[in-house]
Amino acid sequence: MLLLQRAVALGVALGYNAWVLGAETPASTSASSSAASGAFGSSASPVFIKDAASRVNLFVGTTNGGHVFPGATLPHGMVKVGMDTDSPGNHAGYDANPIYNATGFSQLHDDGTGGVSCSALVVQTLALRFMRSGKYIRGMPDVSGRAEDATQGSPDDAAEPGYFSTNLSTDIRVELTATRRAALHRYTFLKATKTPRIVVDITNDGQMSSTDPVMDLDPETARVTGGAHFEASFGPGRYHAFTCVDFKGEGYELGPPKEYGAWLADFPVEQTVTITQLYTSFTDQLGAMFTFAPNPNGTTSILARVGVSFISSEQACANAEAEIPDFDFEGVRSAARAEWSELLGRVQVNPSGVDPEIVDLFYSSLYRTHISPADYTGENPRWNSTEPYYDSFYCNWDTYRTLYSLMALHDPARFAQIVRGMLNIQQHEGWLPECRGATAKHYIQGGSNGDPIVAEFFVKFHEHAQELSVDPNALYQALLADAESQPPNWDVQGRQVNIWKSLGYIPSDVWERSGTNSKQVSRTLEYAFDDFSISQVAKILGRTGDAKKYAQRSENFANVWNPNITFPGQTDIVGFMQPRFANGVFNLTDPRHCSIHDPLHSTCFLNAQNHDGFYEGAPIVYSQYVPHDTTRLIKLQGGNSKFISRLNFIFDQDYFDSTDEPSQQIPFMYHYANRPGLSTQRSRQVIAEFYNTSVNGLPGNDDSGAMGSYVAFYLAGLYPLPATQQFLLSSPYFPEISFVNPVLNTTTTIRANGFRGNPKSGTGGHVFVKSVKINGKAWKSNCFIEWDAFTSGALIELELTDDINVPCGASTDALPPSLSTGGYD
Ligand SMILES: *[C@@H]1O[C@H](CO)[C@@H](O)[C@H](O)[C@H]1NC(C)=O
Ligand SMILES: *[C@@H]1O[C@H](CO)[C@@H](O)[C@H](O)[C@H]1NC(C)=O
Ligand SMILES: *[C@@H]1O[C@H](CO)[C@@H](O)[C@H](O)[C@H]1NC(C)=O
Ligand SMILES: *[C@@H]1O[C@H](CO)[C@@H](O)[C@H](O)[C@H]1NC(C)=O
Ligand SMILES: *[C@@H]1O[C@H](CO)[C@@H](O)[C@H](O)[C@H]1NC(C)=O
Ligand SMILES: *[C@@H]1O[C@H](CO)[C@@H](O)[C@H](O)[C@H]1NC(C)=O
Ligand SMILES: *[C@@H]1O[C@H](CO)[C@@H](O)[C@H](O)[C@H]1NC(C)=O
Ligand SMILES: *[C@@H]1O[C@H](CO)[C@@H](O)[C@H](O)[C@H]1NC(C)=O
Numbered sequence: 001m002l003l004l005q006r007a008v009a010l011g012v013a014l015g016y017n018a019w020v021l022g023a024e025t026p027a028s029t030s031a032s033s034s035a036a037s038g039a040f041g042s043s044a045s046p047v048f049i050k051d052a053a054s055r056v057n058l059f060v061g062t063t064n065g066g067h068v069f070p071g072a073t074l075p076h077g078m079v080k081v082g083m084d085t086d087s088p089g090n091h092a093g094y095d096a097n098p099i100y101n102a103t104g105f106s107q108l109h110d111d112g113t114g115g116v117s118c119s120a121l122v123v124q125t126l127a128l129r130f131m132r133s134g135k136y137i138r139g140m141p142d143v144s145g146r147a148e149d150a151t152q153g154s155p156d157d158a159a160e161p162g163y164f165s166t167n168l169s170t171d172i173r174v175e176l177t178a179t180r181r182a183a184l185h186r187y188t189f190l191k192a193t194k195t196p197r198i199v200v201d202i203t204n205d206g207q208m209s210s211t212d213p214v215m216d217l218d219p220e221t222a223r224v225t226g227g228a229h230f231e232a233s234f235g236p237g238r239y240h241a242f243t244c245v246d247f248k249g250e251g252y253e254l255g256p257p258k259e260y261g262a263w264l265a266d267f268p269v270e271q272t273v274t275i276t277q278l279y280t281s282f283t284d285q286l287g288a289m290f291t292f293a294p295n296p297n298g299t300t301s302i303l304a305r306v307g308v309s310f311i312s313s314e315q316a317c318a319n320a321e322a323e324i325p326d327f328d329f330e331g332v333r334s335a336a337r338a339e340w341s342e343l344l345g346r347v348q349v350n351p352s353g354v355d356p357e358i359v360d361l362f363y364s365s366l367y368r369t370h371i372s373p374a375d376y377t378g379e380n381p382r383w384n385s386t387e388p389y390y391d392s393f394y395c396n397w398d399t400y401r402t403l404y405s406l407m408a409l410h411d412p413a414r415f416a417q418i419v420r421g422m423l424n425i426q427q428h429e430g431w432l433p434e435c436r437g438a439t440a441k442h443y444i445q446g447g448s449n450g451d452p453i454v455a456e457f458f459v460k461f462h463e464h465a466q467e468l469s470v471d472p473n474a475l476y477q478a479l480l481a482d483a484e485s486q487p488p489n490w491d492v493q494g495r496q497v498n499i500w501k502s503l504g505y506i507p508s509d510v511w512e513r514s515g516t517n518s519k520q521v522s523r524t525l526e527y528a529f530d531d532f533s534i535s536q537v538a539k540i541l542g543r544t545g546d547a548k549k550y551a552q553r554s555e556n557f558a559n560v561w562n563p564n565i566t567f568p569g570q571t572d573i574v575g576f577m578q579p580r581f582a583n584g585v586f587n588l589t590d591p592r593h594c595s596i597h598d599p600l601h602s603t604c605f606l607n608a609q610n611h612d613g614f615y616e617g618a619p620i621v622y623s624q625y626v627p628h629d630t631t632r633l634i635k636l637q638g639g640n641s642k643f644i645s646r647l648n649f650i651f652d653q654d655y656f657d658s659t660d661e662p663s664q665q666i667p668f669m670y671h672y673a674n675r676p677g678l679s680t681q682r683s684r685q686v687i688a689e690f691y692n693t694s695v696n697g698l699p700g701n702d703d704s705g706a707m708g709s710y711v712a713f714y715l716a717g718l719y720p721l722p723a724t725q726q727f728l729l730s731s732p733y734f735p736e737i738s739f740v741n742p743v744l745n746t747t748t749t750i751r752a753n754g755f756r757g758n759p760k761s762g763t764g765g766h767v768f769v770k771s772v773k774i775n776g777k778a779w780k781s782n783c784f785i786e787w788d789a790f791t792s793g794a795l796i797e798l799e800l801t802d803d804i805n806v807p808c809g810a811s812t813d814a815l816p817p818s819l820s821t822g823g824y825d
Helices: 313-323 329-344 356-368 403-410 412-429 450-464 472-484 497-503 520-540 544-560 630-636 640-652 666-673 676-690 706-716 788-792
Strands: 013-018 082-085 102-106 157-160 163-167 172-178 182-189 196-201 211-217 224-231 238-249 259-264 267-270 286-291 300-309 347-349 561-567 570-577 718-720 726-729 736-741 746-753 768-774 784-786 795-801
Touching: 082 163, 082 172, 163 329, 172 329, 182 196, 182 313, 182 329, 196 238, 196 259, 196 300, 211 259, 211 286, 224 286, 224 313, 238 313, 300 313, 329 356, 347 356, 356 706, 403 412, 403 450, 403 706, 403 736, 412 450, 412 472, 450 472, 450 520, 472 497, 472 520, 497 520, 497 544, 520 544, 520 570, 544 561, 544 630, 570 640, 630 640, 630 666, 640 666, 640 676, 666 676, 676 706, 676 768, 706 718, 746 788, 784 788
Parallel strands: 746 795
Antiparallel strands: 013 102, 013 196, 082 102, 157 163, 163 172, 172 182, 182 300, 196 286, 211 224, 224 238, 238 300, 259 267, 259 286, 347 736, 561 570, 718 726, 726 784, 736 746, 768 795
């Protein structure tokens, strides 16, 4: 969860306005979900779900703080066009709760973040010919069956991958679709109108941050070009966004606009063609207004094509002309849909015996892992390069744990492009990107969490690096830069490495000028994992000395372990990660600090006075955070049985925080104490309690797909260990799940023999893994599988039992690997 209550990032918004004359009220039905029932293939065929995109519900997590973006985008598209509403904290623009009114349809959003979006227009009557309007109330006035219950979402909105539609109380139907750098809007005036009007708003980015707006309109063609500077969503910088808007009548010749003018702070300024001279200071509505000719022969439907660029408005026009040359709404929509169907269809689940909601939850979660980062190739304002340019990493701290490991399974070519883009940024800026949006750097949350992302790529695809145009040397140099070279400002890039190298932890009481002295304990733990990921790459490259050096540095997590702290009132829970001064003395901090049971009610978000060591997690949560050496952690915590009771305590007392990433691995940690059944049950209880397909089906921010990818893994019965060859294993929610990998040209199937369904509450059931066979041969562990199964393609068969006490296996190598036991050698 990213909690910075600042808004953000949208460049351009588009509103509309219409004169409504008497007309028949259209019959309308309500629809709040796009999930249709899927087509099930036969179990003999590897294709179970013929159109995986049909199982996506885009409205999951669109109210109640999920901040999910439900609008139209291509996979990792730059343009994300969607409806904005006037709800507070509408970080992705939209809120499903129908009490909030629509304010416009804007082009740039992120998914599930602490940053916002854009809205457009609140129009006042100023001239008779420019009609009065307010906000656009959602829903036709007399649609029957509108849900009063906000949890059902707005019944007037519908969406599917690549497409969004709504019906407004002004009897205008709005439909949106997108290509990578352009959006196509269709405004259908359902009641006869003589004066269809549309407003283009250049300045409103949802956080009222624009400066230096420029807008020009062409009175003959109605083309609008312009742009403005905006504040970054979650960081100190600013960015410049540009647009280019053209109109076309659908089924009739639109002709020149009947009226036109600049739209300036709620005033139409008739027959002006620019706002440059009219602009004095910030106003949330600056742009253009048109009255067009209606269709003389039937329903008026007007298309608006909106190109976007971070370079110039000329480039925004070129993007729109190249990507949407003929305003073919259905063509653009079906191309987007086809791209989504192909991508999501690479993961196939057998739905037989599975609650259809679980299938929808799976594909909706998988869908959200493909919104960010976004492909801005050709739109980098800072330098020219032929390499891909990806942005909207928001933030790597959120996504490195699970998102890229999922991408490795089914979308490695995209993963390679993202890595190339990251390396290119490192070569020009000195450090790998950490958090970004709309070309601006944002605040770092943990370590240099680009390290485990590029390391994850390299560990899994080094043999394909050349074919995927990833330069191993450039990749390694980028990791070394993060590990060895202190940046001018570690709040936006790189790490506080000088002191990390000298002390082996980030002390509480050292203030350096180049970054904030905060989150010292959580940064120590992140730096340790970052260095582990570098050691994994060094090993593959044959750099044995470096591999050893970074593996040793990754054990520095133990430097902030204070063995003498006892949990208040729990004499058997002893030892916690704690803040430490430069002289080695610990600064005692309550293990409940920042948790829901913190007696001081502190929070550990970025905007808090966070000088006490922890970020988005209590000491009791961070005391579990050592993904690469859990065996050593178990020793520090007093052995298996103490470790298990501590995990139980964390869940039973609600210290597990499903909304924040540092908790994501905790349900699976019983594996390391040889109790995989407990992991299976905990992870299933987490799904049952916190994740579902309703509009409030996320417990917190989606965090650019971090939560989506975590849920997808839990449902697949896997949990990834980034930058390693291993995946922790549980049982899938499906009798069978397959991953098609287009780069490896393999299919790997996990089949749960004797599958008997999933207990609704997550508790008990015939779901525990008793034994595993890979390609017909007994496999050593019930607790993890190796990447080999994916490179060669394999059938992984699980034998299930209802005995929760199953162990990982008989031999010591049945336990998942840990660094201190030589697990990664
Ligand atoms: C939406 O608009 C209607 C009609 O103007 C108004 O009654 C309602 O209060 C608005 N909703 C919000 C959340 O402002
Ligand atoms: C919106 O209006 C169109 C056209 O009248 C209608 O076909 C559609 O069912 C409506 N959608 C919803 C969700 O009410
Ligand atoms: C309206 O229909 C008439 C008769 O079919 C046709 O000649 C005319 O071009 C149409 N007008 C427009 C603006 O499409
Ligand atoms: C990129 O190249 C173009 C064309 O040569 C040039 O106009 C532009 O200034 C360059 N951009 C940057 C950021 O160097
Ligand atoms: C923990 O307590 C032991 C025994 O009193 C002591 O020797 C050790 O120095 C303490 N460690 C820390 C980090 O305070
Ligand atoms: C020591 O920890 C307390 C919280 O337990 C915190 O308020 C204080 O700022 C810390 N002192 C330093 C110097 O970091
Ligand atoms: C869906 O999940 C949310 C958020 O975790 C929860 O509040 C809600 O009760 C769940 N709804 C259902 C129907 O299970
Ligand atoms: C992928 O594998 C299939 C089946 O093994 C084979 O027929 C095909 O030629 C392979 N394609 C590539 C690009 O290697």
